[in-house]
Amino acid sequence: MHADKVFKALGDPTRRKLLDLLCEKNGQTLGELCENLDMARQSATQHLGILEEANLVSTVRRGREKLHFINPVPLHEVYERWVRKFERQRLSLLHDLKKELEGG
């Protein structure tokens, strides 16, 4: 898993919106997704390409259309291998901070 690509992909509001749109209705075409985006089709294509590079979206061609599906695996892995690490220490980290801010 490439944490870098995943985090970079998530670091843009348009791409997070695309994931949201696919979460509401999985398997949408490029055209369908574009209708909700307010930018040129080509820009959306680029964003979807980045999501695909990060393996957050997988595509299937059907005739002249391209269907887009969320792949939840990388997000899960990012959570498991990265976020949980800090989650485990969350309270003690918060304690460090609070103590120091109080002038400890």
Added chain:
Amino acid sequence: MHADKVFKALGDPTRRKLLDLLCEKNGQTLGELCENLDMARQSATQHLGILEEANLVSTVRRGREKLHFINPVPLHEVYERWVRKFERQRLSLLHDLKKELEGG
């Protein structure tokens, strides 16, 4: 909470490394952190500034030193408000994808 700043901050390997370093030993000075980074001090300062902007790190001045502490709250919020949404649908999303890839 600003998901955008948080995700953008996490979208760089140096900044994730800084968080890792602070996770091992919270409250380090700029100089201490730099020793583990292999880049100019000023570059590290910029990265720490971005982490601070995203509220992922809080700092306290002590004399001529600046101490850096992890703030786990934004990461927790990003998880709660953003990642969990996909986590909830994880299995059904995986099902969609698998089914389509099989030619369903």
Added chain:
DNA sequence: TTGACATGCAGGTATTCGCCTGCATATTAT
């Protein structure tokens, strides 16, 4: 007070990013 140390600030540069326009290709419908 003076020198060493820790950090701050200004600016410069090459690369990447996010957006665009214009044109090409592939598929479906008439």
Added chain:
DNA sequence: ATAATATGCAGGCGAATACCTGCATGTCAA
């Protein structure tokens, strides 16, 4: 076959990013 539709590809452009160097400021210790 032809026209409409859905997507792909190439290139341009301004802004942001990630790095740097050089110098200034503030703090501690002798």
